[in-house]
Amino acid sequence: MQERLQGYSYYKWLIFGVVSTGTFMSTLTASIVNVALPPITTALHSNIATAQWVVTAYLLVITSLLPLMGRLGDVLGRSKLFGYGFAGFTAASLLCGTASSIGMLTAFRVLQAIGASVLMANAMAIVTSFFPPNERGKVLGMIGTIVALGSLCGPGLGGLLVEAFDWHAIFFVNIPVGVLGYAGARLILPVDRERRQETIDYLGAALFAAGMASLLLALNNGTEWGWLSLMTLGCILFSLVLFVLFIRYEKSVAQPMLELSILRTGIFPQAIWQDCSPSWPCSAAVCWYRIFCMISWLLRRRRLALLCRPFLWLWRWLPRSAACCQTRSARWR
Template sequence: MQEKLQQLSFYKWLIFGVVGTGSFMATMTSSIVNVGLPPITAALHTDIPTAQWVVTAYLLVITSLLPLMGRLGDVLGRRKVYGYGFIGFTAGSLLCGLANSIGLLIGFRVLQAVGASALMANAMAIVTSNFPPQERGKVLGMIGTIVALGSLSGPGLGGVLVEHVGWHAIFFVNLPVGLLGFIGVYLVLPFDRDMRRETIDYSGAALFTAAMVGFLLALSYGTEWGWLSVNTLGCIGFAVASFLVFVAQERKVEHPMLELSIFRNWAFTAGNLAGALSFTAMFTSTMLLPYFLHDVLSYSPAKTGLIMSAFPLMMAITAPLSGSLSDKVGPGILTTAGLGLMASGLLITAKLSSGSSLLAIMAGQALMGLGNGMFQSPNNSSVMSAVAPRYLGVASGVNALARNFGMVCGTALSVSILEYRRAASLSGISQPTPAEQTLAFMTGYHDALLVGVFLAVIGSLVSFNRPRKAVPGRT
């Protein structure tokens, strides 16, 4: 069956369809669950801090396992790991929908996240290895479109399912898509050839996971615990110690989980650094804008969702175009200009006030989406073209890690700045009036987004100094 499919002129696009299915499902699930947290909290008789672990555990596991899953794809075969990713994700989704306690739900979300990490870490590697270099920008741009559509459809679909079916449905909806994706892996994806007989550095993976969990816990809960508290400083200290031991481990083992020498390639390092900065900057707005629209402007959830859809919609339109263009002109100009536009959109969003028009709000979101779409596709193409073919899995995993790490940092940074500036504005006021509370919120909101503008500008400068054309490293 597969041999017949490989003879088709559009066979590579069948491969793209399978990879796109996994990318869409993993992205949609990341955004669909937030809508279901309130009914989950009530139905499973728990509280908000505990229910939040349904999201936090998923994020921690994915971010921690991405490099390992990329490495497993390089060694065991990307087809095999991607197929296992579909199995784990689909099984986790089924069990999540059947869970009758918050502890079981969180545990099954971990299984779901293991599968999702396998999908995320190997998606771009599979696409890159099956498309010629002159088409990589275009096809990676189309992956960017699928990611944007997944983010766009998640909250809306989740709201409908929760309201008319129940919270279990936000997990069950993955089942037919997951089964379809696994069938696609079995029938369509080519078998990996010339796989290396190398050992897997599981001790290095454990050290990296420990470092990421410690650091992400500090970032996620630093505001709640206090940044100088024993819990926060303990997590940071544990993360630093684990990471230092991890680096020492990777330097001495014959087959490390993460080949540190690939970071000597500036095109690879610059692309991942710029990517992390872009997502950190972006999530200052993604986190705080809904609170501004709801608490300050009193917009309904439906109107808020419509406004914020301008960002992924513009990204979905722009990403394939910028990807195709980068195949001709290289990544430097497009990534630099894209982050410049993102910084401009963030600046417009930072300057919003209680009297801002709907047009101004939508313009800021559209400009950010335009800039992000212009940046992501050429940047992903540059990163994946900067490494030798045998390290495509690791490169794909690191690229996804940079994205997730930026999301966590942007969320934690924006909340920390908001709460610090709001508390400073209200210090000495025992019973603040609604106007004083709004003013305090706006002070923190403006400062947090201005930090996002600064980070986007730094990312733009990093992109400006990357090589015009990525040259694969020898390692």
């Protein structure tokens, strides 16, 4: 079937559809749980501080594992790994919906985050492999739009599902989409070419993951613990030590997880800055806008999505701006 599909002119857009589905579901699941925390807390006989780990654990695992999952895609094959990511994400969503305690739910969210990290780490690499250079800027901008849509649609969709059914529905909604995504990955994504005969830097990945998790743990709980408390300062110091060990180890290994030489080029830091500088204020604005609406106006959850719609205009121009930047950069060369 793949050989027949490859003969069609729109085959690359079928690949884009499969990749976009995984990206959208990964980001949607990160934000859909926020509005469901109160009913989850009540149903599982917990408190809001403990239930917050359902959200925090998901983000911590994704942030820590993205470099490793990207490296695994390079070595083991991106298409095959992407299918595994869909399968793991879907199975973990089923487990999350059947959790009977807050500890079980948090543990299953970690498994869900592992599958989501596979999808997010390999999405752009798969897309850029099948689109010509003159279309990559536009397509990457469209991926950025899908990431924003997933984050914005999560609270609204979560509120609708919680009010219409219960909190289990915010996890069960991933199952049919995940099954279709896995089928698309197996039927549409091409078989990976010859795999690289390289080793995977597991120790470097472990150092990076532990350091990032410790840093994010301190930043996430600094207000509750106190920014000058022993716990917060200890986590920050521990993360710095791990990052130093990570850099020293990566310089000594033959096939590092992260090639540090790219940090010395001018293009990479500039690209990171250009990507993050518009995202931080926009994400902060959306976050505080939701909080303002929920607290000041006591809105019902299903109305929250309508008030977040204006922020979609902040991201709808991403494909055009990315294509414009690519055209201008090609001229400057």
